[in-house]
Amino acid sequence: MMEVWNLKKLLSLYALVGGLAIALLAAGADLIGFASLLGENGAWRNHFFLLGLVIAAIGVTTDFAFGERLLFAWLRPIVRDWQGLAKFASLIAQLGLLTVIMRLCYLEHHAFYHQVMSLTFYGFIIHHLLPRAWRLHFFILLSLAGLLSVFGFADSAWLLGISLVLIGICHAPIPFWARVTILLAAGGFLTAARFGYVAVPWTKAIWPILASMFMFRFIIYLYDFKHHKAPVGLVNTLSYFFLLPNVAFPLFPVVDYSAFRRTYYNEDEYRIYQTGIKWMLWGVLHLLLYRYINYYWVIGPEKVHSTYTLVQYMVSNYLLILRLTGQFHLVVGILHLFGFNLPRIMDVFLLSTGFTDYWRRVNVYWKDFIQKVFYYPAYFRMRKVGNTAKLVVATLLGFLVTWFFHAYQWFWIRGAFMLSLPDILFWLCMGLLVLTNSLYEAQYGRKRALVKGAATLREIASKTLRATGVFVVISLLWSLWISPSVSEWFDLLKSAEVTLPELAITLLVVIAGLGSAMLVYEKSLQPSAANPHGGAPAFFRFAAPTAAAILILYFLAQPTYAFRLGASASDLIADLKTDRLNERDAALLERGYYENLTNVSTFNSQLWELYMQKPDDWIPLEETSAVRQTHDFRKYELVPLLNGTVKHAPFITNRWGMRDDDYEQMPPANTYRIAMIGASVAQGSGVLHEESFEYLVEKRLNQEPRGGKYAKYEILNFAVGGYNILQQLAALENKVFDFKPDMLFCMSHTRDEDRLFKFLLETPFQAIPYEGVRQIMRTAGVTADMKTNRAAKLLEPYNGEIMSWAYQRIVENCRARGVVPVWICLPSEPGLKDTKRAASLAAVAAEAGFIVLNLIDAYDSAPGAYLQVTPWDKHPNAKGHRLIANRIYAALLENQDKIPLGFSGAAKLSASKAE
Amino acid sequence: MTEATKATVKDYILREFLPGENPAALTDSTPLISGGILDSLSTLKLVTFLEEKFGVQIEAHEADVEHLDTITNIAALVHAKKA
Numbered sequence: 001m002m003e004v005w006n007l008k009k010l011l012s013l014y015a016l017v018g019g020l021a022i023a024l025l026a027a028g029a030d031l032i033g034f035a036s037l038l039g040e041n042g043a044w045r046n047h048f049f050l051l052g053l054v055i056a057a058i059g060v061t062t063d064f065a066f067g068e069r070l071l072f073a074w075l076r077p078i079v080r081d082w083q084g085l086a087k088f089a090s091l092i093a094q095l096g097l098l099t100v101i102m103r104l105c106y107l108e109h110h111a112f113y114h115q116v117m118s119l120t121f122y123g124f125i126i127h128h129l130l131p132r133a134w135r136l137h138f139f140i141l142l143s144l145a146g147l148l149s150v151f152g153f154a155d156s157a158w159l160l161g162i163s164l165v166l167i168g169i170c171h172a173p174i175p176f177w178a179r180v181t182i183l184l185a186a187g188g189f190l191t192a193a194r195f196g197y198v199a200v201p202w203t204k205a206i207w208p209i210l211a212s213m214f215m216f217r218f219i220i221y222l223y224d225f226k227h228h229k230a231p232v233g234l235v236n237t238l239s240y241f242f243l244l245p246n247v248a249f250p251l252f253p254v255v256d257y258s259a260f261r262r263t264y265y266n267e268d269e270y271r272i273y274q275t276g277i278k279w280m281l282w283g284v285l286h287l288l289l290y291r292y293i294n295y296y297w298v299i300g301p302e303k304v305h306s307t308y309t310l311v312q313y314m315v316s317n318y319l320l321i322l323r324l325t326g327q328f329h330l331v332v333g334i335l336h337l338f339g340f341n342l343p344r345i346m347d348v349f350l351l352s353t354g355f356t357d358y359w360r361r362v363n364v365y366w367k368d369f370i371q372k373v374f375y376y377p378a379y380f381r382m383r384k385v386g387n388t389a390k391l392v393v394a395t396l397l398g399f400l401v402t403w404f405f406h407a408y409q410w411f412w413i414r415g416a417f418m419l420s421l422p423d424i425l426f427w428l429c430m431g432l433l434v435l436t437n438s439l440y441e442a443q444y445g446r447k448r449a450l451v452k453g454a455a456t457l458r459e460i461a462s463k464t465l466r467a468t469g470v471f472v473v474i475s476l477l478w479s480l481w482i483s484p485s486v487s488e489w490f491d492l493l494k495s496a497e498v499t500l501p502e503l504a505i506t507l508l509v510v511i512a513g514l515g516s517a518m519l520v521y522e523k524s525l526q527p528s529a530a531n532p533h534g535g536a537p538a539f540f541r542f543a544a545p546t547a548a549a550i551l552i553l554y555f556l557a558q559p560t561y562a563f564r565l566g567a568s569a570s571d572l573i574a575d576l577k578t579d580r581l582n583e584r585d586a587a588l589l590e591r592g593y594y595e596n597l598t599n600v601s602t603f604n605s606q607l608w609e610l611y612m613q614k615p616d617d618w619i620p621l622e623e624t625s626a627v628r629q630t631h632d633f634r635k636y637e638l639v640p641l642l643n644g645t646v647k648h649a650p651f652i653t654n655r656w657g658m659r660d661d662d663y664e665q666m667p668p669a670n671t672y673r674i675a676m677i678g679a680s681v682a683q684g685s686g687v688l689h690e691e692s693f694e695y696l697v698e699k700r701l702n703q704e705p706r707g708g709k710y711a712k713y714e715i716l717n718f719a720v721g722g723y724n725i726l727q728q729l730a731a732l733e734n735k736v737f738d739f740k741p742d743m744l745f746c747m748s749h750t751r752d753e754d755r756l757f758k759f760l761l762e763t764p765f766q767a768i769p770y771e772g773v774r775q776i777m778r779t780a781g782v783t784a785d786m787k788t789n790r791a792a793k794l795l796e797p798y799n800g801e802i803m804s805w806a807y808q809r810i811v812e813n814c815r816a817r818g819v820v821p822v823w824i825c826l827p828s829e830p831g832l833k834d835t836k837r838a839a840s841l842a843a844v845a846a847e848a849g850f851i852v853l854n855l856i857d858a859y860d861s862a863p864g865a866y867l868q869v870t871p872w873d874k875h876p877n878a879k880g881h882r883l884i885a886n887r888i889y890a891a892l893l894e895n896q897d898k899i900p901l902g903f904s905g906a907a908k909l910s911a912s913k914a915e
Numbered sequence: 916m917t918e919a920t921k922a923t924v925k926d927y928i929l930r931e932f933l934p935g936e937n938p939a940a941l942t943d944s945t946p947l948i949s950g951g952i953l954d955s956l957s958t959l960k961l962v963t964f965l966e967e968k969f970g971v972q973i974e975a976h977e978a979d980v981e982h983l984d985t986i987t988n989i990a991a992l993v994h995a996k997k998a
Contacts, residue, residue, distance in 0.1 A: 227976040258981065360954060371955050372979065379959060380975040387963070392955075441956055448952050450940040837986055902971075 012062035013070060019056030023049050028122070028145075038236065050161055072141055074131065084724060087270040087539055088128060094277045094547050094605075095337070097554045098284065104557040106579040107287055107866055108327070112248035113151040119244065124337045128273075135233050139338045145241040150207055150247045158202040159210055162190075166214060166235055176226060183218070194415055204415070208250035211412030213241045216253045216369065216405070230261040244338075245331040250413060251324065252331045254365045255342070256372070263341040271541055275712070276336025279329045279344070284553070286326030293319050293577060296584045301483075301492045302792045308500035310493070315510075318478040328363075351514065351521055352467040355433040356441060358474065370398045388439065395438055399431030422489065426481040433473070455522045455785045461749070463522075466513040471514060494507055495793060544912075569820050578864060580831045581874075583751070614872040618647055621685065621721035626651055633730045633769050638720055647686050647873065656739075659683050660694070660717040671708040672902060675736045675819075678727040678747030679755075681826060681876060681884075682719035686869035691878040692717075696885035697892075701901075708902040718748060725806045728775065732810060743820040743899075746810060750837045751828040757799050761792055772805045800844065807848035814851070822899060823850035824891075831864015833857070834844040850897050858887040895901035921971070926963055928986070939969040943986045948979075958983060965989070969998050971996035 026048035032102065063071050078084070099121045102113040121141045122141040127135055147156040169182050192198045192209060221240065224230050241259055246252060265272065297316040304313045322504040335342055345365050352358035360367055379394040410418040456465075483489035555561045621627060627636040628648050640657040644650075654662045667673040676682055676694060684692030694717045701713035717738050722726075728746070736744070760768070760777070765784040768774050780798040782791045807823070814821040823845040825838050838856040846852045859867055859880060868882035876884065896903055921943055929938055932952060947953040953961060961983065962973050971993055977983075982992045 175940045223976070229976065229979070229981065258979070262981070350970070356956075358956075372976075375955065376959075376975040376978050380973075380978070387959075391959075438956060442960075445932070446954075446957075450933060450945065 012059045013723065014059070015743075016056050016059030016071065017267050018061065019054065019059055019529045021052070022055060023052030024122075024126075028051060028118070056152050062582050066788060078129065084270065087274075087543075087739070090543060090547065091270065091273050091277065092125060094550050095124060095774065096281075097550050098277065098280055100174060101550070101553050101557050105284075105288065105577045106863070107284065108248065109579070109871070110865075111150045112330075116146055116245060117250045117494075119146050120271050120334050120337065123244075124273075127338055130267075135339060136239050136264075137843070138241055138242070140235065140238045143239075143246075143285075146244045146247045147209075147242070150211075155202050155206045159206050162210060163213065163241060167216070167241065169443050170222065171232075178224070183222075184579040191411075194412065196415075207415070209247060209415045211409070212250040212253045213243075215409060217257070219373060220254070220369060221257050227579045230258040236514070243335065244333075245334045248672050249327045249331050252328060253409065254369050256365065256368055258307045259342060259368075260340060260482050262345070265339045266341050268539075269478070269543065272336050272339060272341045274539065274543050274546070275341070276333040277543075277550075278333070279336065281546055281549055281553075283326045283329030283331075283389075285549075286322045286329060288576055290320065290326055291670050293322065293578075298582055298584070300584050301488070303798065304492055304496050305793060306496060307498045307506060310496035310498065311387035311506045313492070314475040316480045317482055320473045321683030322427070337357040341868055348521060350471065351463075351518055351891060353463050354441075355430075355437040355470060355473075357432075357437075358470055359434045366402070367438060370402060374398055374401050375760060387442070391438060391442060392435060395435045396431055399434070400429050403427035404429075409914050412451075413636060422480050422483050425486065426477055429477055429480075452525050454526055460515070460518055460522055461744055464518045467514050467518060468511050471510065472507075477766040479827070506537060508544065522526055578831050580829075580864060583832075583834070585850040614870075615648075618870075618873065619684075621646055621680070626653075627720075627823045631735075633763075633767065634720075634723070634734075636720075636722075637731070647869070649688055650684055650687060656735075658717050659719075660715075661689075661840075663714060663716055663739070665739055667742075668712065670709075672712070672713050672743070673739070674741060674745055675732075675741035675743045676715055676731055676745040676747060677723075677736065678719035678745075679723045679728070679747060679749075680719075680721035680746075682717065682747040683716075683721050684881070685721050685875045686873055687878050687881055688877070691886040693881040693888060694719075696882065700885070700889050710902045713901070715745070716741065719745075722881075724753055724759045725803060726768075726770065729810055731814060737813070737817055741819055743822060744810070744814050746807075746821065746823045746845075748823060748841060748845070750824045750825070750832075750834040750841065750856070752841065753799050753803055753837075757795065760802070761797065764773060770809070772809070774873060775803065776801050800840075802849060803841070804844045807845050807850065811849035820900060821850050822853060824853045824888065825856050826855055827862070828911050830859045830867035830880050832860075832874075833859070851895070853888070853895065855884070855887045855891060858884050917990050917994055920993050921925065921986050923968065924961075924965075924986050924989050924993075927953070927968075928961070941986075943990075945976075945986070946984055947986075948984045953983065959998050961989075965993060973975065 015343045026045050060071055063069060093336070095469075099117045102117055103108075105113075106876045107113050119142055123138075125140050127142070130138055144156070149157060151159065166183065166186060169179055169186060172179055187200065190210075217240065221237070221642045225232055230236075242259055244254070293316055297312065297318065298320065299309065299313050301313060304310050325346050332342050332345050343364060346831045347361040347362065347364060349358055349361040352361050375394045378397050379390050382390045382393065385393075400871055406423070406427070407418045410416070467574070477491065480486070480489050483492065484844055509779075555578060556573055559570070559574070562570045605798070605879075622636055624644075626644055628639050629635070630637050638653050638657040638659060639652055640655050642651060642653040644652075651659065653659050656663070656665070668671050682694065683756055684694065689695055692714050698713060698715040701715075716736075716739055718731055721730065723731065725748075725911045732744070760773075765774065765777065765782070774799050779793065780795045786794075788804070813819075823842070825842060825845075827833050835855055835856055838854055859876070861883060862879065865871075867876050867883070869875045869877045891901070894899060925938070925941060925943075928947070929941060933941065945952075948958065948972060958978055962978055965971060966973060973996070975991070977992065981987055981988070
């Protein structure tokens with residue numbers, strides 16, 4: 001009889017849990033990549049969802065009917081705990097708003113703000129409602145769902161398989177040294193696979209995640225396992241290696257296993273969750289601040305010429321670390337939501353008052369790892385050596401290991417071992433500075449206090465001065481670290497004309513900034529009036545500041561409210577909500593320079609992440625067989641009559657070497673012919689020819705009868721990917737005019753000047769066929785044998801003048817042949833709207849004599865991320881091209897008085913309705 | 916024995932790392948490592964003191980928050996080593 005009852009009890013439980021699981025899987029099928037299993041377009045989703053609910057209802061009914069009433073026993077304490085429910089509701093509201101904010105801001109990447117945050121939000125609610133004994137199991141399932149959602153089934157299965165094998169070796173019933181040996185052999189195999197020496201069936205996308213899970217955590221796990229520092233077991237172990245946020249943030253590899261276990265629900269659960277929300281808010285704020293600095297403040301070394309620009313370069317590039325700190329806060333915050341009350345990973349390191357203090361605060365988890373596994377063992381091993389010698393050896397060993405592991409981490413994530421002199425020098429200098437500071441502290445001690453009293457102004461001033469010293473030195477070292485070579489770092493320092501008054505002013509500004517921050521920080525450490533003993537405040541008082549900040553951020557992220565702050569503030573908020581590269585990185589990406597980014601300057605850059613996603617055969621046009629050498633200034637042109645593939649899209653050219661339909665060289669009678677010059681966007685990079693705006697505008701001109709004087713309109717696409725304005729000019733003079741166009745579309749975008757600048761620096765002075773350009777370069781002081789860096793600094797102020805010269809030459813050519821010159825400006829990429837630069841270029845074009853169509857608003861109706869070919873290729877996709885085509889067509893109609901397309905009068909009336 | 920050990924350790928910590936602080940504010944359960952009083956350097960100093968004073972040998976993996984975070988933990992470690 002007992003067995004029957006147990007069966008009934010278990011059946012009702014299984015029905016309840018299984019039914020809820022089916023309903024949840026159906027509801028979240030999109031999220032974890034299961035939608036295709038639920039019929040075409042998820043047609044069966046609702047059926048499965050209802051089926052799950054029915055099964056769960058059967059479970060509830062049988063549970064109630066058979067008298068065990070497990071569900072009620074489970075829910076009763078939850079429902080009766082009104083205070084707990086109120087806290088839980090407050091946490092859900094805060095987390096929900098944070099999730100919306102992250103989505104509105106497209107924070108980091110799609111895998112994070114969509115998949116991981118959705119799983120976090122819904123997972124947090126379910127996780128909290130589960131009995132404590134089930135929570136860790138659920139966390140593992142949630143982490144696996146995260147893997148599935150980001151990598152799909154095949155890669156996730158491989159990742160899970162490899163992980164289980166590695167963990168299995170770790171627990172094999174053989175001596176410890178044998179396990180380590182087998183693990184090293186497995187590591188050797190994976191290394192060979194990472195180098196590409198061994199073919200593996202999984203994609204390269206999982207390497208960073210696999211590495212993030214195991215490259216350091218395995219060392220810590222083995223250490224703790226060997227010394228019995230924390231309990232192990234399948235659930236504990238899997239939850240340690242499979243951390244949900246890792247699928248989006250591979251640069252979070254180090255977590256101490258014993259701390260991970262020790263801090264699991266080690267205090268009131270609501271307080272742990274609230275702390276997590278607070279860290280997540282900090283993460284969001286750091287990432288938004290990072291965007292501000294990255295979009296508006298960061299400059300490249302070529303822009304350094306004075307004290308101020310040198311300081312701007314050093315400080316802004318150093319502060320890009322905010323992206324990493326933001327990510328770390330998000331990861332630790334998310335883990336708190338599942339009970340892992342881990343310590344803070346970074347501790348206001350910008351206010352460090354010494355180099356040891358900086359080392360302790362900049363990455364607490366890393367410092368703890370090095371200290372535990374290398375520093376202490378080295379120190380303790382040298383028992384017969386003097387204290388000072390032990391300190392020197394252990395400290396230097398710690399930094400040697402840090403340098404090596406940094407390169408090792410880079411290898412697993414990037415696939416190439418990093419060995420650069422600036423990197424070695426950076427860690428050497430850091431090691432020596434920390435060592436010197438440690439020796440001083442060992443000799444003279446450090447002030448500590450049991451109860452934090454109010455700091456005096458003198459103390460704050462002293463701390464500010466020390467923090468300024470550390471900040472200046474670290475910024476300087478950072479600039480060395482991000483330099484491609486030591487000589488280029490020295491060139492950078494030499495190129496700035498530093499004056500003492502400017503230096504003094506800059507230093508005062510830094511002191512003022514850090515002093516203010518120090519005052520606020522010291523104040524925050526004082527016990528508040530409401531909580532004079534400094535103990536933990538009540539939950540809602542603890543939650544209030546975070547909740548208020550989230551609410552403010554939420555309203556600011558809403559365009560309706562942001563608009564009320566004024567146009568410029570609203571524009572700034574809109575830009576900060578956009579996930580994009582800064583101008584410099586975008587230019588590098590566009591030109592394919594990410595291929596060669598192997599130096600540490602990419603440590604904080606988003607470029608390498610895009611590079612990681614890029615398929616190996618996704619190469620720039622000029623490196624494909626779609627082009628041939630011209631042996632002139634143009635360098636290359638499209639191969640005629642090509643039928644191939646470029647960037648995974650069919651690439652067909654006509655007999656004249658245009659990516660276009662076939663045309664006769666002479667225009668047919670009663671035909672209005674437009675020739676278009678431009679670069680990759682105009683050429684339709686990444687989309688089908690039939691999806692390109694050139695095709696769409698031409699089609700629309702011919703399909704919508706205007707009752708005008710022309711029977712047909714032709715747009716001949718002479719654009720070639722990678723061409724700058726001078727190459728386009730050369731194509732115009734050598735080729736385009738042979739086709740007798742009536743009008744010229746000169747397609748421009750807001751990075752044309754940068755592209756021209758780079759081209760001129762790479763082209764031998766003598767190879768430039770235009771005397772006008774050579775003359776401007778001579779005026780700038782550029783000589784044939786000059787080094788690139790020097791030439792760049794001299795030429796930069798004259799870049800606009802060369803653009804102007806090229807525009808004038810194009811207009812003169814057109815006028816001489818009766819061709820109407822029209823200049824059309826587009827954003828350089830979807831989501832990057834540089835209104836000022838577009839206006840400035842438009843002024844130059846207008847002055848040269850172009851009819852100007854400034855279409856910088858072409859992509860305004862949709863977020864940039866939805867209009868790009870791929871995350872690593874920012875060219876407009878088919879939807880982007882449709883928006884461009886609509887905008888050009890509307891502009892042509894609006895400007896019929898200036899652009900003689902021969903439409904009838906009625907067409908003019910419809911211009912306003914064109915869109 | 917344990918109380919005497921605690922008193923010795925407390926006296927050392929107050930003298931070496933917290934000069935001028937109110938002795939009553941340092942209790943047997945005051946967090947030393949997680950509370951920021953003991954950093955890596957002071958932890959090593961404390962370990963050297965414990966080894967010399969009590970004639971025990973502390974291993975590297977024992978210099979952690981589990982064994983040294985409070986005076987009670989420290990005394991327990993010393994006691995276990997001497998047992």
